[in-house]
Amino acid sequence: MPPPSPLVTLTDPALSRAGVELRLKRDDLLDPRVPGNKYRKLLPNLRAAVAAGHTRLLTFGGAYSNHIRAVAAAAADHGLESVGLIRGDELADAPRNWSLAAAEADGMRLSFLDRRTYRATLATLAAPETRGRLRRAWGPCHILPEGGSNVLAARGAAGLPAELPGLGPRDIVCCAVGTGGTLAGIAAGLPPGARALGVAALKGASGYLESEVTRLHEDGWRRTFPNWRIHHTHHAGGYARVSPGLAAFTAEFEARHGLAVERHYVAKALHCVHDLAAAGTFPRGTRVTVVVTGPATP
Numbered sequence: 001m002p003p004p005s006p007l008v009t010l011t012d013p014a015l016s017r018a019g020v021e022l023r024l025k026r027d028d029l030l031d032p033r034v035p036g037n038k039y040r041k042l043l044p045n046l047r048a049a050v051a052a053g054h055t056r057l058l059t060f061g062g063a064y065s066n067h068i069r070a071v072a073a074a075a076a077d078h079g080l081e082s083v084g085l086i087r088g089d090e091l092a093d094a095p096r097n098w099s100l101a102a103a104e105a106d107g108m109r110l111s112f113l114d115r116r117t118y119r120a121t122l123a124t125l126a127a128p129e130t131r132g133r134l135r136r137a138w139g140p141c142h143i144l145p146e147g148g149s150n151v152l153a154a155r156g157a158a159g160l161p162a163e164l165p166g167l168g169p170r171d172i173v174c175c176a177v178g179t180g181g182t183l184a185g186i187a188a189g190l191p192p193g194a195r196a197l198g199v200a201a202l203k204g205a206s207g208y209l210e211s212e213v214t215r216l217h218e219d220g221w222r223r224t225f226p227n228w229r230i231h232h233t234h235h236a237g238g239y240a241r242v243s244p245g246l247a248a249f250t251a252e253f254e255a256r257h258g259l260a261v262e263r264h265y266v267a268k269a270l271h272c273v274h275d276l277a278a279a280g281t282f283p284r285g286t287r288v289t290v291v292v293t294g295p296a297t298p
């Protein structure tokens with residue numbers, strides 16, 4: 001079990017006016033090398049990999065993937081090897097960006113796939129043929145999907161609500177959604193009455209993300225949960241995009257509260273909560289806990 005991350009209450013005028021209490025669950029402080037939701041999602045996978053006798057992790061991600069860096073760091077810290085299959089073969093000969101350079105510095109072997117092969121491999125990742133092909137190419141390994149969202153990861157995230165004592169009908173626990181594993185876990189771990197609110201960081205993912213969360217619940221808990229929903233209104237232009245509106249909101253929020261906010265996920269969740277509160281969507285007395293799923297990056 002990870003140690004509990006800090007929980008802080010913020011005094012925010014816009015939310016106070018709406019009668020909403022805002023708290024931050026500072027998962028970004030969980031571990032300096034494997035921060036945020038990565039810590040909760042990767043730990044059960046590392047244990048499973050070691051228990052199965054694996055010495056290598058293999059996973060997938062984009063050029064600036066937080067997940068890729070976290071897997072490289074977690075593997076290195078646990079004495080495991082790691083392989084990262086990266087979207088975009090045009091990156092193979094380009095100078096490494098800071099994120100891929102960090103993964104390589106932790107010993108991750110990188111291989112660059114053209115987008116079609118990347119998509120096709122992920123689409124068939126559950127198939128024994130695909131896994132067999134990857135293991136023939138890279139040796140025996142524990143395979144993690146893009147973003148690391150498998151049942152083990154969701155179960156890891158499901159431990160978060162237990163660190164929020166007293167959750168009940170006035171509570172909403174909010175997180176950004178990339179692949180759905182964190183939200184699936186949080187929803188599954190909530191006590192009766194409390195609800196989970198996901199904010200999609202991707203554009204055009206309505207339906208897809210909901211089906212991913214439902215699939216994780218069915219695979220991991222053999223049931224569905226009625227206590228969550230995803231807002232698709234605050235992706236700010238899409239994955240890894242930051243709109244001028246989001247940039248302005250985040251700069252103001254950072255100045256007001258004296259903390260740096262991760263732009264591609266956490267800021268979108270905070271922006272959405274602010275807009276929903278300003279629109280009077282939450283009944284007065286609602287307590288919203290936003291999970292800070294990662295630290296600000298360069």
Ligand SMILES: Cc1ncc(COP(=O)(O)O)c(C=O)c1O
Binds near residue numbers: 037177182183266295
């Ligand atoms: C900082 C941060 N927050 C949130 C998420 C979304 O988590 P999930 O992929 O479990 O939906 C990610 C990764 O995808 C992330 O890197």
